[in-house]
Amino acid sequence: PTNNLSAKMSCPMKNFDVNGVRKDRIVTTSNGYQLNSSFATQRVGEHGPLLLQDNALLDNLAHFNRERIPERNPHAHGSGAFGYFEVTHDISDICGSAMFDTIGKKTKCVTRFSTVGGEKGSADTVRDPRGFATKFYTEEGNLDWVYNATPVFFLRDPSKFPAFIHTQKRNPQTNLKDADMFWDYLTTPANQVAIHQLCILFSDRGIPQSYRHMHGYSGHAYKWSNKKGEWHYVQVHIKSDQGIKCYTSEEAAAIAGRDPDICHRDLFENIENGNAPSWTVSIQTMTEEESKKLPFSVFDLTKVWPQSQFPLRPVGKLVLNENPQNFFAQIEQAAFAPSNTVPYQEASADPVLQGRLFAYADAQRHRIGPNYNQVPVNCPMAKGFFNPLIRDGAMNVNGNFGSESNYYNTNSKYEFLEQSRPIQEHQEIWKGPAIPYEWVTSAGDVDFIQATNLYRKVLSKQDGAQGRLAHNVATHAANCKSTDMQKRVVDMFTRVDQQLGNDIKTEISSINSSNGKPKL
Numbered sequence: 241p242t243n244n245l246s247a248k249m250s251c252p253m254k255n256f257d258v259n260g261v262r263k264d265r266i267v268t269t270s271n272g273y274q275l276n277s278s279f280a281t282q283r284v285g286e287h288g289p290l291l292l293q294d295n296a297l298l299d300n301l302a303h304f305n306r307e308r309i310p311e312r313n314p315h316a317h318g319s320g321a322f323g324y325f326e327v328t329h330d331i332s333d334i335c336g337s338a339m340f341d342t343i344g345k346k347t348k349c350v351t352r353f354s355t356v357g358g359e360k361g362s363a364d365t366v367r368d369p370r371g372f373a374t375k376f377y378t379e380e381g382n383l384d385w386v387y388n389a390t391p392v393f394f395l396r397d398p399s400k401f402p403a404f405i406h407t408q409k410r411n412p413q414t415n416l417k418d419a420d421m422f423w424d425y426l427t428t429p430a431n432q433v434a435i436h437q438l439c440i441l442f443s444d445r446g447i448p449q450s451y452r453h454m455h456g457y458s459g460h461a462y463k464w465s466n467k468k469g470e471w472h473y474v475q476v477h478i479k480s481d482q483g484i485k486c487y488t489s490e491e492a493a494a495i496a497g498r499d500p501d502i503c504h505r506d507l508f509e510n511i512e513n514g515n516a517p518s519w520t521v522s523i524q525t526m527t528e529e530e531s532k533k534l535p536f537s538v539f540d541l542t543k544v545w546p547q548s549q550f551p552l553r554p555v556g557k558l559v560l561n562e563n564p565q566n567f568f569a570q571i572e573q574a575a576f577a578p579s580n581t582v583p584y585q586e587a588s589a590d591p592v593l594q595g596r597l598f599a600y601a602d603a604q605r606h607r608i609g610p611n612y613n614q615v616p617v618n619c620p621m622a623k624g625f626f627n628p629l630i631r632d633g634a635m636n637v638n639g640n641f642g643s644e645s646n647y648y649n650t651n652s653k654y655e656f657l658e659q660s661r662p663i664q665e666h667q668e669i670w671k672g673p674a675i676p677y678e679w680v681t682s683a684g685d686v687d688f689i690q691a692t693n694l695y696r697k698v699l700s701k702q703d704g705a706q707g708r709l710a711h712n713v714a715t716h717a718a719n720c721k722s723t724d725m726q727k728r729v730v731d732m733f734t735r736v737d738q739q740l741g742n743d744i745k746t747e748i749s750s751i752n753s754s755n756g757k758p759k760l
């Protein structure tokens with residue numbers, strides 16, 4: 241199926257088709273000069289040197305040099321598809337966004353899945369969280385849900401993000417992935433807030449078999465409001481209708497050699513064969529009063545909301561049924577940012593989310609340029625956009641609003657939304673001095689409780705799941721050069737559960753023995 245998005249490309253040339261290609265298929269240089277030979281180069285005689293005037297060759301080679309845009313720093317490696325979100329349940333008491341206003345309503349969307357730490361060409365089957373980002377082309381503007389496949393994250397202070405991601409990447413000297421860097425960061429007392437995410441990452445769910453077989457989570461609390469002005473904190477869960485399927489570490493390592501693009505292939509081929517994957521979208525909601533009674537902050541990205549207390553409430557279905565026509569144009573250039581939101585869906589004060597509100601759009605300005613929202617996949621499709629102040633800049637390709645004034649003031653002709661949206665009742669009130677504040681200086685017991693719950697109450701239900709968590713941590717931490725670092729890993733997981741610590745210690749010791757290293 242042809243992707244309708246391409247049809248929206250504003251191309252001034254009548255002889256272009258919807259994909260921006262000449263209908264007559266006559267090959268030209270990039271300025272449209274028709275070529276009469278594919279590979280002929282202008283030279284002096286048959287075998288003499290080439291001429292600088294040969295624009296066809298220069299055009300070809302010069303553009304080739306510029307084919308790559310900077311890959312995303314985290315989330316470089318990804319796959320994606322188009323589809324739709326369909327409302328199945330009324331949530332008008334929670335959210336007034338137009339995309340939810342009618343049961344059965346469908347909103348077109350694009351979803352990009354990704355790994356986090358690896359480069360663009362890295363293998364699909366790595367133990368790494370997965371990104372799960374969706375852009376909805378709603379009638380009220382584009383809404384991006386920039387989520388992950390795990391419900392929590394490694395940190396809750398956004399200032400730590402660059403340091404943390406660096407430790408998941410390559411050592412600056414060796415240019416190798418480095419287990420010591422990885423565990424040095426994560427076992428530092430202040431950074432042990434990552435323990436919950438680590439227990440999920442090293443559990444059976446750490447390596448999804450495909451993007452179709454994993455869930456997505458908002459992770460953060462968002463603030464959604466209804467048309468009466470009442471608001472709730474909301475967490476979104478996007479649960480796979482295909483069920484969860486994952487690889488063991490050993491299977492994943494073998495597949496990384498045999499078919500490193502297996503998840504990409506799986507998504508593309510299933511959609512191509514009409515086997516469209518779907519997910520059930522649900523929300524958890526919490527009032528401000530309820531949030532004050534939590535044993536942790538509602539803005540703490542390392543915590544989940546217990547489902548017995550905050551049950552899942554279904555909202556709709558996400559279906560991906562259309563492959564991109566062009567991967568670079570529609571997936572590599574798809575630019576997701578949590579700051580892209582629509583009325584009645586707001587960010588909360590979660591500091592990591594607040595940091596992301598800046599960092600994501602900024603990353604795309606760097607990768608694609610300040611006009612990245614003019615790229616068709618990023619354009620607000622339903623009603624377009626108009627803002628006479630957003631002008632010029634590199635790669636402005638939409639006509640730049642023509643002769644419209646480049647400023648406005650109160651008596652200018654431009655219109656703003658007349659009907660005001662209801663003011664939210666009972667706004668959060670923030671007050672206090674502007675001070676530098678580091679949330680975590682040392683992870684406390686409260687930061688371990690949910691990891692312990694996962695280990696004892698969720699994993700223990702599955703045959704051998706606890707042992708596999710220990711095995712997955714041990715085989716990774718055994719790569720640390722020093723036994724001191726390995727001991728730090730054991731000590732940290734012992735705080736989750738004594739048995740878990742013991743199991744990790746035993747297996748690291750055994751691997752050390754076979755590598756000629758001292759036991760722990």
Ligand code: NDP
Pocket residue numbers: 391440443444445484544545546547548689690691693694697698699
């Ligand atoms: P519940 O028993 O109500 O829910 C357990 C949740 O854990 C389910 O959503 C289940 O997903 C998920 N799960 C099962 N195995 C794993 C795994 N290896 N890694 C990650 N998630 C897994 O429990 P609570 O809400 O009381 O939470 C208990 C623990 O469950 C938490 O401490 C947290 O670690 C984990 N969890 C909780 C979530 C939440 O939103 N409350 C979300 C995800 C995990 P499924 O439905 O697919 O089986």
